[in-house]
Amino acid sequence: MFRIETSAILKVLSYGIIAVSCVGFTGCGGGEKKATKTEKFVIATSGSDTMVNLVQMWAEEYQKVNPLVTVEVAGGGSGVGIRDLIQGIITIANTSREMEPVERDQAKQKTGKDPVEFIVAYDALAVYASMKNPVDTLSLEELAGIYGENGQIDKWSQLGVNMKAIGVNDEIVRVSRQNSSGTYAYFREKVLNKKDFKMGSKDMSGSKDVVELVTKTAGAIGYSGMGYHTEHVKFVKVAAKKGEQGYEPSLDNVLSGKYPLARSLLMFTLGQPDATTKAYIDWLLSPAGQEIVKKAGYVPVAMVKR
Amino acid sequence: MAIPQKKITAANIFQWLWKWIRQLCEWFIVGLIYLCGVSSIIFVFSIFYFVFREGAPFLRDCFDFKNFFLSPEWYPTSISNKRYGILALLAGTGSVTIVAMLVAVPFSLGTAIFIAEFCKKKTKEAMKIVVEILAAIPSVVWGFIGLMVTNPLIVKLTGAPIGLNALNAGIIVGLMSVPIIVSIAEDSIRAVPDGYIEAAEALGATRWQTVYRVILPAAKNGLLAAVLLGVGRAVGETMAVLMATGHSVNIPFNGEFPYFHALESVRTLTATIVAEMGEAPRLDAGMNGSFPAEARHYQVLFVIGIVLFVITFVINTIADLAVKGIRQKKV
Incomplete structure (x- = not known):
């Protein structure tokens, strides 16, 4: 009789100890977390690959302006940013395209808040070609012929570009983006009129990859944000219609509206942003923040009167 | 009491x-x-x-079996007409695997025979270490080699418009699967009973004759298993092929001679999953239990995962059976 009782008592006692220590530990953990939260703010952002460089520059500069706030930057593509925002992992989604109605519904359904949009900069979708390539101007129709599903243009000679002279294969190497990137969606909307891409394009996973591949491949053509331009690759001028004058994606041409492939770069928050996030976005839109836009190779918002 | x-x-x-x-x-x-x-x-x-x-x-x-397996049209994010055909992706995986095995099998069987039968003990140890180091190189480094080294080389040597293609990825993946083939092939060659070799030598066979007529036939099941595991490795490789194939939905096979165009860019099943999974939204079913059209992309990527699962499962099972075959014979 006594045996059983001792073991039972001991059992209860040890469970008690375990339970108490567990509560103690979690209690401590919670307290710590709270303490750090009052000291430092973290604004988590993710999204557009086109904007990664720009947002990174902003984040570094903002660290100097307000050392208490850390802005975390992740890329992955506009789709990733919107998905993360809907799942509540991040505070700000950086996107190079509008949010689709389906995505807005999802956000509302999951979080109960409507996404709020901020235009933070303008970008031009640039068409890149190798330095060796003699091509100068392409019209939107020609681009659709190269990239579109039923487009008939597969050879540079069809565009009147003589690649034989420089000893390069006549075939057009189409460099594109993976099918859920914001840049891909924008190109499809503006150039292909929402129709599909031709199969067989090289689908890169990043804006920078497109420019790098085009830089190295003489017969290639690719599209990417204007901020990724380097001195080893050239812009192809883009004309709205065949026979019209083509324009390079430059600050002036985007501002004057002459360049046909300009778009806005956006940030989304769930509902109105809290004070810290609001302060950050306000700073982005201030002259100091917009100066960085210019430095990153994009077009500041303040200069475009809407 | x-x-x-x-x-x-x-x-x-x-x-x-x-x-x-x-x-x-x-x-x-x-x-x-x-x-x-x-x-x-x-x-x-x-x-x-x-x-x-x-x-x-x-x-x-x-x-739909026909539209899924027999159509090359892969448009999972199309606005007007979403199509999910994986024929081109299967062809891409197949073409990379074929080239990889053409590269890997001669190299690795040669290496295995050399290590097991021909070289001295010191060389043997050194060779084994080197082969192991080959296995330790991360796949993204291999992909980078494909991008930076073999890409311009192929353009220069063949005049192809771009060097990111089935040939490039095949070479890279072939080299990646060398270590796994070598280690298993070497084991199975060494498992050939010494009596066979002694008998062959007693009959006056040269070393090459012993290898060709006695050792290889005796070890053939193990060698088959080694090659099959190499195939499994090639099918499952992701990062290196994403970087080296050009990632382009395209079937490199057609009726024109030489039927298989290794200089065309392709896209594999694995690379498609890794490139698109990040941005495919995982959406839930609506009120009436049906999914929005956007939800299908994520799901179809998992179906591709199932296809890969089945392929590697079949390959590994055959390899297992082959290995068991030699064991039974020996007993």
């Missing part, structure tokens, strides 16, 4: 406590080891369950 009663002393209680704690530890350790033992089974089944669960709505609602 009265039960001998123990006195309640501090020492007695301590003893009880100690015994009890030890018993608890014992159970805990036994449980832990058991869990470790069955963990791989649990992992395999839970991964299969997870992949299948995510892909199931697609299989249920819009899976």
Whole structure:
């Protein structure tokens, strides 16, 4: 009789100890977390690959302006940013395209808040070609012929570009983006009129990859944000219609509206942003923040009167 | 009979406590080891369950054998007309695997024969270490080599418009699967009974004749298993092929001579999953239980995962059976 009782008592006692220590530990953990939260703010952002460089520059500069706030930057593509925002992992989604109605519904359904949009900069979708390539101007129709599903243009000679002279294969190497990137969606909307891409394009996973591949491949053509331009690759001028004058994606041409492939770069928050996030976005839109836009190779918002 | 009663002393209680704690530890350790033992089974089944669960709505609602396996049109994010055909992706995986095996099999069987039969002990040790180092190179480094080294080389040598193609990826993946083929092939060559070799030498066979006529036929099941595991490696490789194939939906086979155009860019099943999974939204079913059209992309990527699962499962099973074949023969 006594045996059983001792073991039972001991059992209860040890469970008690375990339970108490567990509560103690979690209690401590919670307290710590709270303490750090009052000291430092973290604004988590993710999204557009086109904007990664720009947002990174902003984040570094903002660290100097307000050392208490850390802005975390992740890329992955506009789709990733919107998905993360809907799942509540991040505070700000950086996107190079509008949010689709389906995505807005999802956000509302999951979080109960409507996404709020901020235009933070303008970008031009640039068409890149190798330095060796003699091509100068392409019209939107020609681009659709190269990239579109039923487009008939597969050879540079069809565009009147003589690649034989420089000893390069006549075939057009189409460099594109993976099918859920914001840049891909924008190109499809503006150039292909929402129709599909031709199969067989090289689908890169990043804006920078497109420019790098085009830089190295003489017969290639690719599209990417204007901020990724380097001195080893050239812009192809883009004309709205065949026979019209083509324009390079430059600050002036985007501002004057002459360049046909300009778009806005956006940030989304769930509902109105809290004070810290609001302060950050306000700073982005201030002259100091917009100066960085210019430095990153994009077009500041303040200069475009809407 | 009265039960001998123990006195309640501090020492007695301590003893009880100690015994009890030890018993608890014992159970805990036994449980832990058991869990470790069955963990791989649990992992395999839970991964299969997870992949299948995510892909199931697609299989249920819009899976159509003909459009899925026999159409090359891969447009999972199209606005007007979404199409999910994986023929081109299967062809891409197939073409990379073919080239990879053309590269890997001669190299690795040669290496295995050399290591097992021809070289001195010191060279043997050195060779084994080098082959192991080859296995330790991360796949993203291989992909980078494909991008930066073989890409311009192929353009220069063949005049192809771009060097990121099935040939490039095949070479890279072939080199990646060399270590796995070498190590298994070498084991199976060494497992050939010494008596066979001694008999061959006694009959006056040269070394090459011994290898060609005696060792290779005797080890053929093991060599087959080695090659099949190499194929499994090539099919499953992701990062390197993403970087080296050009990632382009394209079938490199057609009726024109030479039927297989290794200089065309392709896209593999694995690379498609890794490139698109990040941005495919995982959406839930609506009120009426049907999924929005945007949800299908995520699901179809998991169906591709199931296809890959089946392919590698079949290959590994055949390899296993082949290995078992030699064991039975030996006994």
